[in-house]
Amino acid sequence: MMDSDDVLVIGAGFSGLYMLHRLRQLGLRAQVLERAEKIGGTWLFNRYPGARCDIESIEYSYSFSEEIQQEWVWTETMPAQPEIEAYLNFVADRLDLRRDIRLDTDVTAMTFDDDSGRWTLQAADGETFVAPFVVAASGILSEPLEPDIPGMGTFAGDSLFTSRWPAGGVDLSGKRVGVIGTGSTAVQMIPVIAREVQQLCVFQRSPAFTLPWQVRQFEAGELDEMKANYGEIRQAQRQHPIGAARLSAFSVLIDMLVSPPIKTATRDEQVRAVDERGVMGALNWGDIFFDIEASRMATALYGEAIARIVRDPETAAALVPSHPFGCKRPIIDQGYYQTYNRDNVTLVDLRKNPIRTITPDGIDTAAEHYDLDVIIYATGFDAMTGALTRIDVRGRDGVLLRDVWAEQGPVSYLGLAVAGFPNLFTVQGPGSPAAATNFVTALEQHVEWIGDCIAHLKAAGHRTIEAMPEAQHEWIEHTTSLVAATVLVHPSCNSWYNGANVPGKKRMYMGYTAGIPEYRRRCDEIAGAGYAGFLLA
The missing domain is CATH 3.50.50.60 (FAD/NAD(P)-binding domain)
Structure with missing residues (x-):
């Protein structure tokens, strides 16, 4: 003691x-x-x-x-x-x-x-x-939340959990992989592993709203310039409602609050917003956080924006969320929707085709069986x-x-x-x-x-x-x-x-x-x- x-x-x-x-x-x-x-x-x-x-x-x-x-x-x-x-x-x-x-x-x-x-x-x-x-x-x-899916213990392949990923990494090349979950973790991971695996099946219960984002390396001298102004950056941070004065998923939400309402926008204005900013434009309306009907209108517009990216109409429709925007944490997106245009990626909509059981060689849903070598659980916290x-x-x-x-x-x-x-x-x-x-x-x-x-x-x-x-x-x-x-x-x-x-x-x-x-x-x-x-x- x-x-x-x-x-x-x-x-x-x-x-x-x-x-x-x-x-x-x-x-x-x-x-x-x-x-x-x-x-x-x-x-x-x-x-x-x-x-x-x-x-x-x-x-x-x-x-x-x-x-x-x-x-x-x-x-x-x-x-x-x-x-x-x-x-x-x-x-x-x-x-x-x-x-x-x-x-x-x-x-x-x-x-x-x-x-x-x-x-x-x-x-x-x-x-x-x-x-x-x-x-x-x-x-x-x-x-982490441990899922309770019948048959989990019977799977003969590799079962991986994103919240305790092996320290040395995992070689997924050439393997048939299933990902259960489409929250922030999965949205980050799916575009990365899709480039490596033979086949990727994404099992989605609740589609996510995502915000396309460009992440890049700092250019020469760029970080030094910001460090020279760190005092001003920190002061702005402390005064900002979300504590991040520069670009972030949360700062986008603050900007949306002062945007025009979607309920008074014309159809031409709505389409123009998508033309100019894609899925971001579909959500950039000030009333969607306070009016459930406005939120539904923005979600429908968001679905139109997805359909411009995802070529398969059924997959695009399945990716449209059913919850209000802002209800869940905004997710940074680096090529998430584009990933569903790959020949080796399949989306399984669990709202229509729920998982029945996990078997030694894959996942059984209500409609069909998916043969898998690896199952990745991205099931939240x-x-x-x-x-x-x-x-x-x-x-x-x-x-x-x-x-x-x-x-x-x-x-x-x-x-x-x-x-x-x-x-x-x-x-x-x-x-x-x-x-x-x-x-x-x-x-x-x-x-x-x-x-x-x-x-x-x-x-x-x-x-x-x-x-x-x-x-x-x-x-x-x-x-x-x-x-x-x-x-x-x-x-x-x-x-x-x-x-x-x-x-x-x-x-x-x-x-x-x-x-x-x-x-x-x-x-x-x-x-x-x-x-x-x-x-x-």
Whole structure:
């Protein structure tokens, strides 16, 4: 048992690394517990072909260190997985973080003791760790959803999961491959592996909206010029609602909000939008986030744009989404629809032809059998809450966190704490801006707020801090009111944003949509008022 830390941090990804550095700066003793064999978090496990960030590299990076900003060299406008993983390792070495990171340490249980005001964490190997404060920096997309398809265990070929892709890669050349799922992961991966495999069958349940994007290497001197203006770039980032002032999938959404409405556009104007901007033009209307009929009109126009790209009419029609745009995370597209024009690619529409079972030699659907050598599962995540509900987290009176979230929904105060769980902080928990913003910009604010809070508690002699139930209730009412007038709460909107992708998960929109600057203002106001809404003992 170790009892020499002020704070235990769970997770050594983007959030955990900065949390450790920040706590050290504040003179606090901290240790990071990471279940993987390396650091990197989400960007360690999700190393499937084509894995890439949808925020520009110079903004999807830490802003707290001028030295790191200037020393690290990005090679592409939007970084691929290997480069992000290398960046995080560079940061860990540059800040000498590894000496306080315990790898291969899978936290399976956490218990708060009322008498001592301390948390006891137990790892899978039986080792225990004790500290007054715990910060869950465990990620919002780090707990994969395991599909439950009959016959999965009988398949004689290779079964691969995008969320735990083999470190050495996989040779798919000349093989018959099936991909189950068409979310962000699959949309990134499919154009890449289609160029390698003999035959690719894509099993699609829910078609995705995608945004065509050009990712390129930096030209000579381009990155140096941006680094010279990093101060202005970071200032603009902090003032931007999504924390990314330059081009990103999210910044496109902000632009759409101020565009003309589709419901008053003439047919000629609608066609012209597609002529000029393709699928992007089909979605560039200001009323599609608030009016379900406008959303359906834009979706129909989007289908027309797809039909201009995909030659087979049946395939093009099957690729048209059935949920409102914005309901799910926007996806960066690099040749996704064009891939379906390849002779070796087949789309299987599971809405019309569902999977019955997986057999030793492939997949049986209601209509036919597909012979396969490899099946790739790209089936999503238990987002926002899954990384904590997999752990047996017990707060006051032994109350189990997963039971609270199962009964009440994924409640929290500010996305930072949950009533009944003293001294437990969550980085980007439900009710925070994480899901709808640049994650790195959002996490830096969280880490700094948490660090300052713990330092204040220690200096003032407070033993515990706990979110008050009434403040938590008011915060959840506020966050849900922000999306009440949007298509995000329409019954057809089923996504990880609201937990509808997880069987049995209580449905509730889990993001804060008023933007990072407003969120930061509210958090600072609460801290300035002596941590209003928290009970300090």
